[in-house]
Amino acid sequence: MKDIVKITSDIISLDEIAKAVADPKAGAISTFSGTTRDNFEDKEVKTLAYEAYIPMAEKSIQSLITSARQKWNDLIHIAIVHKIGDCPVGETSVVIAVSSGHRVQGLEAVHWLIDELKVQVPIWKKEVYTNGGPNGTDGGEMWKANNTLP
Amino acid sequence: MTQHFKVLYFASAKDASKTDGDKFEWSDNINSEVLTKLLLDRHPDLAPILKVSMFAVNMEYMDQDLSWTVQPGDEIAIIPPVSGG
Numbered sequence: 001m002k003d004i005v006k007i008t009s010d011i012i013s014l015d016e017i018a019k020a021v022a023d024p025k026a027g028a029i030s031t032f033s034g035t036t037r038d039n040f041e042d043k044e045v046k047t048l049a050y051e052a053y054i055p056m057a058e059k060s061i062q063s064l065i066t067s068a069r070q071k072w073n074d075l076i077h078i079a080i081v082h083k084i085g086d087c088p089v090g091e092t093s094v095v096i097a098v099s100s101g102h103r104v105q106g107l108e109a110v111h112w113l114i115d116e117l118k119v120q121v122p123i124w125k126k127e128v129y130t131n132g133g134p135n136g137t138d139g140g141e142m143w144k145a146n147n148t149l150p
Numbered sequence: 151m152t153q154h155f156k157v158l159y160f161a162s163a164k165d166a167s168k169t170d171g172d173k174f175e176w177s178d179n180i181n182s183e184v185l186t187k188l189l190l191d192r193h194p195d196l197a198p199i200l201k202v203s204m205f206a207v208n209m210e211y212m213d214q215d216l217s218w219t220v221q222p223g224d225e226i227a228i229i230p231p232v233s234g235g
Contacts, residue, residue, distance in 0.1 A: 123234030145231030
């Protein structure tokens with residue numbers, strides 16, 4: 001049972017990651033891809049820029065994978081790959097891929113993993129706008145926040 | 151021999167402090183309030199960010215409700231609200 005955790009500035013390939021979790025015992029490979037959207041409220045987004053506290057992010061992602069394996073017993077291989085650096089519109093920032101014997105648990109695990117990643121893992125994204133930022137911020141960019149930890 | 155601890159800044163904290171890390175001299179009884187004051191003395195612009203950030207010590211989030219003190223050699227990170235994924 002492989003756990004693949006990677007934080008990279010290279011372009012992320014969904015296909016390669018799905019292949020990495022393939023297994024003859026798997027009846028399903030469930031995946032999630034996060035992609036850069038071209039808008040936030042009424043502003044046009046040019047790119048996202050991701051930053052990470054890399055060793056803690058890797059540790060935190062591994063810990064989520066361990067928890068997922070405790071919650072669901074039908075999971076085979078799990079891969080979570082997150083990009084850092086620039087991620088222009090249309091590009092993929094994160095891929096989660098899970099192989100499982102049957103589809104139900106794989107789909108649930110992927111859903112849970114991305115929701116947890118978004119609130120636990122020390123990774124940050126900055127939105128860079130094409131025309132001036134919100135509230136007249138300089139440089140036309142803003143650090144985003146998902147839900148804060150309790 | 152003076153002992154030290156390290157503080158790392160990320161995202162908006164890095165923008166505010168204009169550095170990605172600092173070294174501080176260690177002393178006894180640096181709890182989260184004392185640490186906050188040390189950080190603000192060095193980087194006053196961190197104030198609004200510290201209000202909404204967590205501390206991580208040696209890559210573990212620190213529970214705001216539990217008391218803790220900095221140990222020599224600790225790696226402390228200012229974790230502003232995260233936005234991965």
